[in-house]
Amino acid sequence: MVTVLENSAGLRQRAWDAAASVVDPEIPVLTIADLGVLRDVTVDGDHVEVAITPTYSGCPAMNMIALEIEVALERAGFQHPKVRTVLSPAWTTDWMSEEGREKLRAYGIAPPQASNSRRALFGEQAVACPQCGSDKTELLSEFGSTSCKALWRCKTCREPFDYFKCH
């Protein structure tokens, strides 16, 4: 039997790919890499450690994501993987990949805008409808089905939709 020794860069890439395949349990079209939640993967000998950053302080999906990363890594052959939470720098929707934004739109959720708009005391923002593309939309509630989403309605196609709010 021939054993091919993987170099460390190859090993890290394999660990990264395994971790990056984990999806957000609330928005299953997005991987944690799309979201920017996956920050780092380090492999040292047999030890693999994954660093993730929480989205919202109280987001209940984080525990689930950490568990699924461990499972994905074990399935990829890494023993006793560790998941570490890093708080700094704080996660922002600006880290969401272009691909992730496109996937969100296709899934029916309006992707987040640039985070410099989030400080307005009385927000005036235009969010395009993910169904028909119209920008004649209105905010129904700043709070939606999960902590990261707001509830909007399109005045053109009359469909309500979720908006992944900027953070």
Place this chain on the structure above:
Amino acid sequence: MAVSNIEVSETPLVLYALRRADDALILGHRLSEWCGHAPMLEEDMALSNIALDLIGQARELYSYAAKAEGKNNDEDTLAYLRDVRQYRNLLLVEQPNGDFAQTLVRQLFYSAFADPYWRAMMTSRDATLAAIAAKSEKESAYHLRHASEWIIRLGDGTDESHQRAQAAIDHLWAFTGEMFAVDEGERALIHAGIAVDPGTLRGRWLATLSHVVGEATLTLPQNDWMQQGGRAGRHSEHLGHLLSELQSMQRTFPGLTW
């Protein structure tokens, strides 16, 4: 079997983190009491979402307090196994929900303070506190917007909603002075560049309130007599009742886990 309270070695840093954690937990618990009872579905979700953010902030702060203390405590024992007198939150956040106006006025008073507070704490010399603040300030920004929009809607709404919002402002005003009080230990942390000096935020807090309350055609009280005690563990009678519910599972089934 009675479950005994934990002991906490309250060094200035532990106490500082605990006070912020207790504010967030108690206010989060109060808001969670609206779950299933809010005047409409969107608002039910809003208040529950804000409660989740606050409880998330509390978890980070408790974990840090436990680490700073360096004993056997953790976020759970700090939340579930301290009695009323060991809690260090502001009297404001433990006040009952009352009607919807009272809940939102309490929310406005607190978030108009918390928002600049977290922003100031982002430059703390303590890296963990700075990181917790950087997460929390993103949340407090829309908590403040949510409360502001409601106060305007209530104040500038019907006679009934106006009168209730004004009554809530008058009732809760005396609990706001405590936010700006600082004791000796905290003063030392402020000098060390670790803690935020709340006195420097008072002007901005008042400016935010004046703007919102003015838009709402309401008025801020002129009296400046303020009720204090929460930071030192002297609470109103309401906190004990709140804790008996919050802690009932751990007190009944010690060490219970999901």
